[in-house]
Amino acid sequence: MPMTTSEGDLKTTSFVLQPFSEKDMDETDIVLRAAYRTQYGRKDTLKRYLEIQPSHAIVAREGEEIVGFGATRDYGPFAYIGLMAAHPKVQGRGAGRMILEEILGWLSSRQSRTILLDASPSGVHLYETHGFVRVEPTLVLQRSKSAHIVPDPSFSGRNYEMGTQEVEGNFAKLVSFDEPFFGANRDSLLRSYYDDEPQRFLVSKDMKGRINGFLVAQARTLGPWVVKDSKAAEDLLAWALEFPFEDRPSVIVSGSNKGCLDLLGRYGFEVQRSMQHMYWGVKPIHRARSTAIYAQATAGFG
Numbered sequence: 001m002p003m004t005t006s007e008g009d010l011k012t013t014s015f016v017l018q019p020f021s022e023k024d025m026d027e028t029d030i031v032l033r034a035a036y037r038t039q040y041g042r043k044d045t046l047k048r049y050l051e052i053q054p055s056h057a058i059v060a061r062e063g064e065e066i067v068g069f070g071a072t073r074d075y076g077p078f079a080y081i082g083l084m085a086a087h088p089k090v091q092g093r094g095a096g097r098m099i100l101e102e103i104l105g106w107l108s109s110r111q112s113r114t115i116l117l118d119a120s121p122s123g124v125h126l127y128e129t130h131g132f133v134r135v136e137p138t139l140v141l142q143r144s145k146s147a148h149i150v151p152d153p154s155f156s157g158r159n160y161e162m163g164t165q166e167v168e169g170n171f172a173k174l175v176s177f178d179e180p181f182f183g184a185n186r187d188s189l190l191r192s193y194y195d196d197e198p199q200r201f202l203v204s205k206d207m208k209g210r211i212n213g214f215l216v217a218q219a220r221t222l223g224p225w226v227v228k229d230s231k232a233a234e235d236l237l238a239w240a241l242e243f244p245f246e247d248r249p250s251v252i253v254s255g256s257n258k259g260c261l262d263l264l265g266r267y268g269f270e271v272q273r274s275m276q277h278m279y280w281g282v283k284p285i286h287r288a289r290s291t292a293i294y295a296q297a298t299a300g301f302g
């Protein structure tokens with residue numbers, strides 16, 4: 001496909017799109033590290049795009065080499081696009097646009113009416129040119145280096161711990177608790193986090209034994225984290241911070257969730273970077289981004 005660069009040169013793009021598969025894992029992870037400029041990889045998330053269906057994950061190749069990636073997960077009421085990446089050496093040459101248009105075509109064939117994403121500053125323009133509308137910031141916070149002392153809340157998380165057996169037997173209840181807040185059933189996604197490390201899938205209950213929150217303490221990130229009230233949120237946070245992490249833990253949360261931002265501030269979390277929450281199509285109203293959703297699973301899974 002010929003295209004004109006900003007300098008006016010005529011360039012020929014030579015990217016070929018293919019479905020992402022297990023054998024692409026290592027090479028794609030290298031592209032993600034380069035595009036996002038991180039030391040750590042994202043194989044755990046890549047693996048989930050293969051396991052959790054319906055999803056559509058694709059790589060862009062130039063010659064034999066993988067140079068781009070993008071994916072979407074269709075939850076039904078809405079889809080989420082994530083992990084869009086072009087290797088720095090090909091950025092600005094049309095790979096990102098090709099990947100996005102492939103994903104939008106796939107979602108269109110599934111009659112998706114609402115598509116959500118959290119765009120980094122370099123992605124906003126690309127999405128706006130495809131009809132996405134800005135909603136509000138999505139913030140990435142990370143626990144500060146000096147935040148050694150955890151405030152002493154009336155910590156009750158451990159009292160309400162559901163044993164592994166109990167979570168397993170009650171998973172449907174957990175999914176039902178989550179669904180009205182998240183805005184869609186995400187049984188398979190939650191199960192995949194649970195199956196990976198059941199002991200880090202924290203669930204709290206109220207005095208009557210009803211689930212009032214859960215938090216997945218991933219190796220680097222806290223989330224998904226959904227709560228009915230601020231007490232459950234703090235119990236779960238204090239509990240989660242007892243676990244070891246690969247780095248100071250981070251949280252991805254809507255900039256409009258004041259309750260979460262206040263809580264994280266008290267526990268020594270600081271804003272590290274800001275993304276732009278965007279939607280395409282019908283604006284979703286049945287989602288609790290500013291109240292109950294205290295943390296996304298990842299930027300791409302919502």
Ligand SMILES: CC(C)(COP(=O)(O)OP(=O)(O)OC[C@H]1O[C@@H](n2cnc3c(N)ncnc32)[C@H](O)[C@@H]1OP(=O)(O)O)[C@@H](O)C(=O)NCCC(=O)NCCS
Pocket residue numbers: 035036083084085086087090091092093094095096097098118119120121122123124125126129
């Ligand atoms: C965002 C990203 C995936 C776009 O891929 P790409 O292959 O560079 O994008 P394209 O060449 O298809 O360009 C698409 C549009 O985005 C613009 N664009 C590309 N990189 C940009 C940047 N860093 N800042 C602002 N705009 C940018 C291009 O100018 C183009 O707009 P135009 O058609 O009006 O000229 C890629 O830059 C990237 O991997 N960024 C780092 C990782 C990241 O932040 N990913 C999340 C994105 S939400």
